[in-house]
Amino acid sequence: MKKVFLSIVLLVGLMLQTKSQTLTPEQLQADFDLFRKALHEVHPQPYLYTSKSTFDSLFTATRARLNQPMSQQGFxxxxxxxxAALHDGHMKWIVSGKDQHYPFFTDQLFPLQLYFTGKKAWISGNYGSTEVPLGAEVLSIDGKPVSDIIEQLLPNITFADGFTMQGKYEELNHFFSGYYATYITASPTYEVIFQDGIVQKTITLPAVTEEMVKTYTEKNKPASQPPFRLTYPSSNTAILTIERFWSGKNEPDYSKFLKETFRQIEEKQIQHLVLDIRNNEGGEEKYGIELYEYLAKQSFHYYDHIKVARKEKISFAAWRPGIYDKLxxxxxxxxxxxxxxxxxxxALKTTTSKRNAYKGDLLILVNGNSFSVTTEFSARVHADKRATFIGQETAGGYRTNSSGLFTIVQxxxxxxxxxxxxxxxxxxNVPxxxxxxxxxxxxxxVTPAIEDIIKKRDKVMEYTLQLIGSKAAVLPASK
Structure with a gap:
């Protein structure tokens, strides 16, 4: 779903763009009123996590603050x-024509990639040319303690359903420079105090550009592999990796891949199947259901019902799939x-598992980038007590998520x-x-340490294979 949505946003963004000119109170309040109307008419469950009375108070207070000229960034x-109050990770709030993570600054960006756990951060990469010790703990930036920075940024990160937090930390791990520039400050230089072993040091680093950040990220990302793949670490164990729940042009056909995969698994009499859906942000709902047909031990009921806001057409101009309103x-x-x-x-009927559905030991790997359709699938598996889950909490909600089709209003x-x-x-049938x-x-x-990140060691997979190899199948969880 994410790729489709972002493609649409890029098209919409080409229509009209604006610099960070000053907006009048009348303009700000007009946009605010449309924002509120759109949420009311489209979102299927706006008060799921924040009550209507609290939301009304937030709306009133926010509109009252729009009584003086303000920049685009200020708005x-x-x-x-x-x-953020919706607690809906699928909500999109994107400056037209801009990268969603770098909406206002393409330069003067913080030059280090950081890895966050709890209220701490470590240096995991360097976008600039100044040498810094990877693995050192960052204590402060421009005199502000890291714990305070994390506390300030987390409430502004919306990639999370409900009250989950790991997805927000994953956003910081990948896009800290953008969030820092948007919600704290952008500067030509940054003073960083860090702890390297027992030595505390202070260094002033020049800022970097968005291009430098993306070049570094591209250079250091894992080598490209097929989005769906099956490997065999041992004769009785298979690892099935599903990077996304959709397939693009000139890529493996998802349905054919599953059919051949589970034919092989049956033929090889695999006893332990590891399903790796970490960093899988979702896709098409039917793909999750289809996968579970090959894993369920009995017939299953996937969705209970699917909410929408209303039957009537919306009362404002917006983009939405034509087939929705027409049919x-x-x-x-x-x-x-x-x-x-x-x-x-x-999507609502009782579904029968496949004739050759896998009935053996199933272990599923998830993390804070397991989202949307991936979390729906995981919820069904977890509710049916079909698998052992390893890794970190998903960003998607267990009971529900708001996704599917989108309405986009500029x-x-x-x-x-x-x-x-x-x-x-x-x-x-949620427990x-x-x-x-x-x-x-x-x-x-299982939470990777900074050493695992730097050495590109897959601690979660290692732990999983050890778990399979253990006759007692019990190991102390890594924190």
Whole structure:
């Protein structure tokens, strides 16, 4: 879903763009009113995590602050808390035509890649040319303690459903420079105090550009591999990696890949199957269901129902899939005891597992970039007690997520694109003990250390293979 959405946003963004000119109070309030109307008419479950009364107070307070001229960046950051209050990781708030992680600054960016856990950060990479010790702990930036910086940035990161946190940390791991520039400051130089072993040092580093950040990231990313692949670390164990739940042109056909994969698994009499869906941010709902057909031990009910905001057309100009208003909305949106729902039988029916479905030991690897369809799939597997989960909590919510189709409205004065998911997918038969707003919490939480990141050591996979090799199948969890 993410790639499709961002492609649409880029097209919309080419229509009208603006520099960071000053916006009048009248312009700001007009964009604010459209923002609020769009959320009300499109979002399927806006009060899932924040009550309507609290939201109304937030809206009132925010609009009251738009009573004086403000820059595009000022408006953007003033509105971010409203997006964050939805606790919906699929919400999009993107300056038209800009990279979503670098909306205002293409230079004067913080020059180090950092790795975050809890309230600490370590140097995991260097976008610039000044030598710095990888693995050193960063204590402060421009005199501000790292713990304070993390506390300031986390509430402005929206890549998380409910009250999950690991997805936010993954955002910092990859895009800290952009968040720091947007929500704290951009500067020609940065003073960094770090701890290298027992020695504390202070260094002043020149800023870098967005191009330098992306060049470094591209150079250091893992070698490209097929998005779906099957490997055999031993004669009785297979590793199935699914990087995304969609397939592009000139790539492996997903359905054919699954068919051949599970034919091989059956033929080789595999006893332990490791399913790696870390960093899989989702895709098409049907792909998750199709995968589980090959893993379920019995028939299963995937979704309970799918919420939508209303049956009527929206009252404002926006982009949305033409087929929805022309056909789907009229035929498939019904009013029920659950409110308005999208009655899509194929996704709501009881599904039978495949004849050759794998029935052996299943271990699933997840992390803070496991999101959307990936978390839906994981929730179904977890609820059915079908697998052992290893890694870190998912960014997606266990009980529900809002995704599917999107409505995109460009605010006319600030030229910021607001992308709103239209469907609220409710998982079926969720265990009562699952907490409101949690993701999939692994049975074994394994957190890579900074040394693992620097050496590109896959600590989670190593732990998993050790777990398989252990006759007792019990190892102390790595924290």
């Amino acid at each position: 953007y950051t003033s509105m971010t808390p409203l997006i 789907l909305r009229k035929l498939l949106v019904k009013k029920t005891a659950n409110g308005y729902v999208f009655n899509y039988p194929k 605010l006319p004065n600030s030229k910021i694109d607001l992308g709103i998911p239209m469907f609220g997918f409710q998982m079926a 009562a003990e699952i907490q409101h707003g949690q993701g999939i919490v692994p049975d074994y939480i």
